[in-house]
Amino acid sequence: MVDPDSKRVALQSRRALLRFLAASPLLATAQPVRALEDLIAVAADCSPGLADAADLIASPVDAINVFDFREVARAKLPPGHWAYLTTGVDHEMGLLANRAGFSRFGLRPRRLVDVTSLDTTSEILGTKLSSPVFLCPAGMQTAFHPEGEAAVARAARAADCLQMLSTFPGVPLEEVAAARGAPLWFQLYTPRLWMLTRRQLARAEAAGCRVVVLTVDIPGYGSQDRLRRMRGPGFPFRTRDNPQCVACHGESRMPQLYRGLRALGADPFEFSSDLMTIDWSYVDRIRDATSMKLVIKGLLTEEDANLAVEHGVDAVMVSNHGARQLDNVLSTIEVLPAIARAVDGRVPILIDSGFRRGTDAFVALALGAAAVGVGRPYLWGLSAFGQEGVEAVLAILRLELETTMRQMGTPDLAAVDARRVRARATYEAAGDGAAD
Numbered sequence: 001m002v003d004p005d006s007k008r009v010a011l012q013s014r015r016a017l018l019r020f021l022a023a024s025p026l027l028a029t030a031q032p033v034r035a036l037e038d039l040i041a042v043a044a045d046c047s048p049g050l051a052d053a054a055d056l057i058a059s060p061v062d063a064i065n066v067f068d069f070r071e072v073a074r075a076k077l078p079p080g081h082w083a084y085l086t087t088g089v090d091h092e093m094g095l096l097a098n099r100a101g102f103s104r105f106g107l108r109p110r111r112l113v114d115v116t117s118l119d120t121t122s123e124i125l126g127t128k129l130s131s132p133v134f135l136c137p138a139g140m141q142t143a144f145h146p147e148g149e150a151a152v153a154r155a156a157r158a159a160d161c162l163q164m165l166s167t168f169p170g171v172p173l174e175e176v177a178a179a180r181g182a183p184l185w186f187q188l189y190t191p192r193l194w195m196l197t198r199r200q201l202a203r204a205e206a207a208g209c210r211v212v213v214l215t216v217d218i219p220g221y222g223s224q225d226r227l228r229r230m231r232g233p234g235f236p237f238r239t240r241d242n243p244q245c246v247a248c249h250g251e252s253r254m255p256q257l258y259r260g261l262r263a264l265g266a267d268p269f270e271f272s273s274d275l276m277t278i279d280w281s282y283v284d285r286i287r288d289a290t291s292m293k294l295v296i297k298g299l300l301t302e303e304d305a306n307l308a309v310e311h312g313v314d315a316v317m318v319s320n321h322g323a324r325q326l327d328n329v330l331s332t333i334e335v336l337p338a339i340a341r342a343v344d345g346r347v348p349i350l351i352d353s354g355f356r357r358g359t360d361a362f363v364a365l366a367l368g369a370a371a372v373g374v375g376r377p378y379l380w381g382l383s384a385f386g387q388e389g390v391e392a393v394l395a396i397l398r399l400e401l402e403t404t405m406r407q408m409g410t411p412d413l414a415a416v417d418a419r420r421v422r423a424r425a426t427y428e429a430a431g432d433g434a435a436d
């Protein structure tokens with residue numbers, strides 16, 4: 001029998017070699033999109049994304065970190081679905097920035113603190129969290145696994161984890177709510193059409209949601225590059241030309257999305273770019289029309305965070321949408337210190353985009369976030385192994401966060417404060433992180 005430790009060492013040496021190869025300019029020019037992903041993986045010191053079938057984990061319990069699910073997802077998904085899941089926009093500099101942003105901060109551990117028992121619990125807007133890591137909204141999860149959001153809900157239930165549900169789920173909201181067995185947070189995209197917005201809010205309230213997360217970072221459609229990447233090699237742009245796609249999608253390119261909108265009584269074309277442009281007065285209207293707590297997702301500046309608080313929102317969510325909308329955008333961890341100073345404890349701050357490690361989450365918690373969202377990591381888990389994959393991703397992130405808290409001498413979340421992080425000298429942001 002092969003000793004699991006020697007197997008792991010062999011795997012890691014193989015990955016080191018692949019990392020070296022991934023950094024080669026020759027590969028970079030041969031496969032630009034893939035090479036960029038690999039560069040990001042190298043920057044993150046993780047699985048480089050060039051694993052062959054022999055390196056793929058066969059079971060969620062074999063995973064060393066969340067990137068192991070990424071490779072299985074890549075192998076399992078059709079190219080178009082993989083591209084929908086993984087890509088950024090344009091040159092994908094935002095994807096790189098989201099990972100690189102963490103290197104701007106260093107950890108300041110304290111020693112000889114009793115960390116025999118750790119407490120990762122907290123409460124945000126009336127929702128009790130067993131861990132500050134939560135599941136971000138992502139549309140159409142049936143593209144990743146037939147059970148889609150229902151499998152994610154069962155995993156969230158098992159891990160007692162907060163799940164945000166997209167406006168465009170692959171499984172109806174009510175079914176996901178039943179599978180979760182506790183209130184979901186409902187993510188809202190809405191056009192400037194009040195009758196439709198009201199219907200969306202009413203449906204979420206009826207399904208037991210107590211928090212609505214209004215996503216505001218899509219004022220119109222983003223870059224079209226993703227569509228080109230979804231086509232992949234030999235993959236026709238129009239799904240109706242590809243038999244593999246037509247089997248599920250039928251003749252139209254995004255029929256599930258259209259079906260979802262029609263279920264809300266909306267004409268899909270009402271979601272065209274002009275109508276997605278809502279403003280602060282529309283936020284006020286939403287706030288006044290619902291009993292749900294209101295969170296705004298997609299803020300990146302202290303100016304907007306201030307405005308959000310002035311407009312009476314209950315929490316702000318710092319997000320660049322996983323660098324899927326605007327390229328060359330600042331990473332969320334870079335903007336967090338300034339936003340935390342502006343908000344000054346008036347409302348909780350949530351954050352996402354690029355979080356892959358327990359240490360990433362720790363830095364954000366120290367810089368003022370109350371909770372940290374992940375998107376692609378759990379979708380990799382879902383794509384790879386369904387519910388079990390999502391559970392394993394959550395367990396890994398939890399374990400990594402706990403390991404970090406132990407190393408850092410922080411037995412609970414209250415101890416995770418700005419003194420535990422310092423901006424590196426190269427980063428010109430005086431005051432981001434402080435000494436004891």
Ligand SMILES: Cc1cc2nc3c(=O)[nH]c(=O)nc-3n(C[C@H](O)[C@H](O)[C@H](O)COP(=O)(O)O)c2cc1C
Nearest residue numbers: 136137138139166215321322352353354374375376
């Ligand atoms: C496939 C996919 C679909 C997404 N769909 C939505 C969505 O419907 N609504 C939304 O607010 N954000 C959506 N997002 C953005 C996520 O909520 C989140 O902001 C982002 O994934 C976090 O970055 P990360 O993937 O690097 O963790 C989506 C992200 C992905 C990867």
